[in-house]
Amino acid sequence: MSSLSPKVAREYCQVCPSLCHTSCPISELTGELRHTPWGKMNLARGLLEKQLPWTLENLEAIYQCYACGQCSDACAHSISLAEGLEEVRVQANELDLAPSGLKEIKKNFKQSNHPYRIEDLAPLPETWRLEKQERIFWPSCHTRRYFPHRLTIYQKLFAKLKIKGLGLWQGPLPCCGAPLKHLGLKEDFEELSEVLYHSLLSYRSIVVEDSACLQTFQTSYLKWGKGLKYKLVHLSEFLDSYLEHHPYRSREDKLQEAVLIKPIALKERPLEKLYEKITGQNLPVLLSKQGFLPTWGIEASYHRLFPKLAQKLSQKALKNLPPMESGTLLTADSLVQGQIESFSSPWKVRDFYEWMEEILY
Numbered sequence: 258m259s260s261l262s263p264k265v266a267r268e269y270c271q272v273c274p275s276l277c278h279t280s281c282p283i284s285e286l287t288g289e290l291r292h293t294p295w296g297k298m299n300l301a302r303g304l305l306e307k308q309l310p311w312t313l314e315n316l317e318a319i320y321q322c323y324a325c326g327q328c329s330d331a332c333a334h335s336i337s338l339a340e341g342l343e344e345v346r347v348q349a350n351e352l353d354l355a356p357s358g359l360k361e362i363k364k365n366f367k368q369s370n371h372p373y374r375i376e377d378l379a380p381l382p383e384t385w386r387l388e389k390q391e392r393i394f395w396p397s398c399h400t401r402r403y404f405p406h407r408l409t410i411y412q413k414l415f416a417k418l419k420i421k422g423l424g425l426w427q428g429p430l431p432c433c434g435a436p437l438k439h440l441g442l443k444e445d446f447e448e449l450s451e452v453l454y455h456s457l458l459s460y461r462s463i464v465v466e467d468s469a470c471l472q473t474f475q476t477s478y479l480k481w482g483k484g485l486k487y488k489l490v491h492l493s494e495f496l497d498s499y500l501e502h503h504p505y506r507s508r509e510d511k512l513q514e515a516v517l518i519k520p521i522a523l524k525e526r527p528l529e530k531l532y533e534k535i536t537g538q539n540l541p542v543l544l545s546k547q548g549f550l551p552t553w554g555i556e557a558s559y560h561r562l563f564p565k566l567a568q569k570l571s572q573k574a575l576k577n578l579p580p581m582e583s584g585t586l587l588t589a590d591s592l593v594q595g596q597i598e599s600f601s602s603p604w605k606v607r608d609f610y611e612w613m614e615e616i617l618y
């Protein structure tokens with residue numbers, strides 16, 4: 258992470274030959290200079306310094322970043338685009354110029370502490386013991402909204418692996434606040450994250466289902482302290498530690514013509530190792546940068562903010578899939594699953610953990 262202030266970072270970008278030019282999955286898909294990290298930072302600087310007008314067209318480009326960090330990796334100064342663009346998004350809210358869909362998200366957060374309407378979130382499964390435990394499982398609100406059956410799959414998986422004493426998070430804040438953070442709703446994010454940080458501190462460990470939630474806890478909650486740092490673990494890493502001596506139903510159950518799709522934020526996680534342990538085989542892996550839009554930051558709300566652009570990008574991304582007529586796209590992340598399922602594709606989408614649960618004794 259860069260130690261430069263967002264203002265100085267934008268000045269560095271101004272004189273940079275755009276070393277990060279090809280790192281951004283969004284500009285790679287749109288092919289537009291204003292969507293490159295360099296383009297977005299210069300647009301942000303122009304808007305904040307009042308050299309450019311605050312038109313919807315200029316503002317739209319400022320929201321085409323999911324804070325995936327690919328450009329920071331390519332940058333000699335590790336500049337964080339998300340921070341460099343945040344000030345514009347905050348001001349856009351103050352000036353009432355933010356995309357119209359954002360108002361609904363903000364209203365929902367006020368009423369229900371997550372980006373959806375209260376009635377949109379499925380109740381937690383009654384069969385999951387909800388009494389206070391030292392360890393808790395944190396599902397994303399996106400999962401609870403669009404793929405609530407995943408909670409039942411996790412329950413079955415934990416039972417097969419004889420995992421005990423893992424409570425389900427049931428606090429009044431079911432969202433880590435990533436949409437607030439990335440949409441520039443700064444004060445709302447700070448309020449939510451402070452309360453949630455202190456609520457989570459009382460647990461010994463927190464198993465996090467979604468890579469976007471994990472990254473938000475690991476980075477954006479740091480301002481409240483380092484207390485969560487060693488308590489957080491991604492679901493795939495957590496399961497890995499239980500797989501060592503577990504019997505599998507049949508190694509012949511490996512998937513045919515399957516590709517594992519991972520969100521960029523999950524690149525270091527052991528999903529493919531889990532597959533290898535279970536089947537004894539390697540699985541082709543496609544990072545979302547190569548084939549799909551990144552599933553990160555504002556992505557969960559992206560189709561609500563920019564429906565036409567989201568559709569255009571999805572169609573383009575579909576063309577980047579491996580040249581197969583059909584097969585299985587395996588994904589561990591409900592954001593990725595939602596995105597793939599919005600395509601009209603001959604590929605069958607399968608949830609990684611569902612497949613895993615079926616193949617384990």
Ligand code: SF4
Nearest residue numbers: 270273276277295332
């Ligand atoms: S983020 Fe780094 S590499 Fe990219 S334009 Fe700015 S200074 Fe250059």
Ligand code: SF4
Nearest residue numbers: 281322323325326328
């Ligand atoms: S953080 Fe990711 S999405 Fe945002 S500009 Fe950089 S590469 Fe693009």
